[in-house]
Amino acid sequence: MFGIENRYLRPLPPIVIGLVVATILLYIGSAIAGARSADAFGLAAQDMFGSGGWLTWLLLGAVVVYGIYVWAADGDIWKVGTREVVYMALGAALYGVLSWVFNTVPVPAVSNVTLRPTVVIPIFFGFAFGPVVGFFTGFMGNVLGDALTGWGVFVVWDFANGLMGLIPGLIWLFKDKKRSVNVLVWVTAALLLVATLLPILNSEPVFGEGAETFTEWWWVPALGLVLLLVTYYVPRLWPILMGLLTVGVLYSAISTLIEEGFTGGVAILLIWAVLAGVMAYYLYQRQEAIAAALSDDDTKTIIVWGTLGVIVGIGFAAFADIFINGYTFWVAFVGEFVPAAGPNILFAILLTPLLYGAWRQAQSQSGR
Structure with a gap:
């Protein structure tokens, strides 16, 4: 775009x-959040520099992106034209508004974590339209969602959501995509195994919002590990997995209803349980077709890279909060990473193939 040949200088402009652009958007998000709630944690209430400074972490995030850009400088995945700009705006708007809707469903954690099935949007946009589109969708979508909720601006979490969209788009760097995914699925599985062991090995009491301890959270990444391997290697069982998700969401809705009464979050969970149940029945009736669709290399690819994107993105935010909030390693990764990443991993595995399949179907019908 700028005619710079040197791979180390090319990413700078x-x-x-x-x-x-990110700074301008963050200030806009801060203004929207302030208008929505007097308690919003806007940029004016935050330090600009220092270990918790928002600009410090924005610059550190830029360094991370620079490193990825240099590593992938020879790939034709960074171009941004009119088509990409349209997808960026569409993706960010979808992710922002739908995240605002689901921000009413809290997940017990040491920080403000919510149930967010919409995580599939930046994953899909990154995989389908490239890492730049995916990053903007995740970053700006999270800014918009938090602003509309009236929470404020949280740069490391905005960047984390951006990474969840950027990582899946990197698959197009590999000429032998199938071989790279066959290796990466086991790398991702190993990371999920580590995430499973962390709550079990933790000896430090971790307390947070809505829960007294997070030791029992080991089963969430463990379930993600099982879902990943079963979906990748035994796709015929996928309808059963969707049925199990239905049961889990219904259990969460009933538990919340008993503890807090009928709330907007409970209503959303009940609606989601009904939709998931209908989908499970639909998939069960079409097991052969579903197994064939999940055996497709591109579908397997988006599942694995999407899961990795969640792990890397949420892992970055949890690591950053060690410095920003003074968390210990165990608090950050057991009390924040596992509750935040766990449900997102499940959504990445179970819902992303549905969104991707619908998009491919629409493409085939339109003749593209």
């Missing part, structure tokens, strides 16, 4: 432009 777009990253500087990105920093300026």
Whole structure:
């Protein structure tokens, strides 16, 4: 775009432009949040520099993106034209508004974590339209969602959501995609195994919002590990997995209803349980077709890379909160990473194939 041949200098102009755009969008998000709630944690209430400074972490995030850009400088995945700009705006708007809706469903954690099936949107946009589109969708979508909720601006979490969209788009760097995914599925499985062991090995009491301890959360990444391997290697069982998800969401809705009464979050969970149940029945009636669809290499690819994107993105935010909030390693990763990443991993595995399949069906019908 800028005619720079040196791979180390080539990323600088777009990253500087990105920093300026991101800063403007963060201030806009801060203003919206302030208008929505007097308690919003806007940029004016935050330090700009220092271990918890929002600009410090924005710059550190830019360094991370620079490193990825240099590593992938020879790939044709960074171009941004009119088509990409349209997808960026569409993806960010969808993710932001739908995240605002689901921000009413809290997940027990040491920080403000919610149930967010909409995580499939940046994953899909990154995989289908490239890492730049995916990053903007996740980053700006999270800014918008938090602003509309009236929470404020949280740069490391905005960047984490951006990474969840960027990572899946990197698959197009590999000429032998199938081989790379066959290796990456076991790398991702190993990371999920570590996430499973962390709550079990933790000896430090971790307390947070809505829960006294997080030791029992080991089963969430463990379920993600099972779902990943079963979906990748035994796709015929996928309708059963959707049925189990239905039971889990219904259990969460009933538990919340008993503890808090009927709330907007309970209503959303009940609606989601009904939709998931209908989908499970639909998939069960079409097991052969579903198994064939999940055996498709691109579908397997988006599942694995999407799961990795969640792990990397939420892992970055949890690590950052060690410095920002003074968390210990165990608090950050047992009390924040596992509750935040766990449900998102399940959604990435179970829901992303549905969104991707619907998109491919629409493409085939339109003749593209």
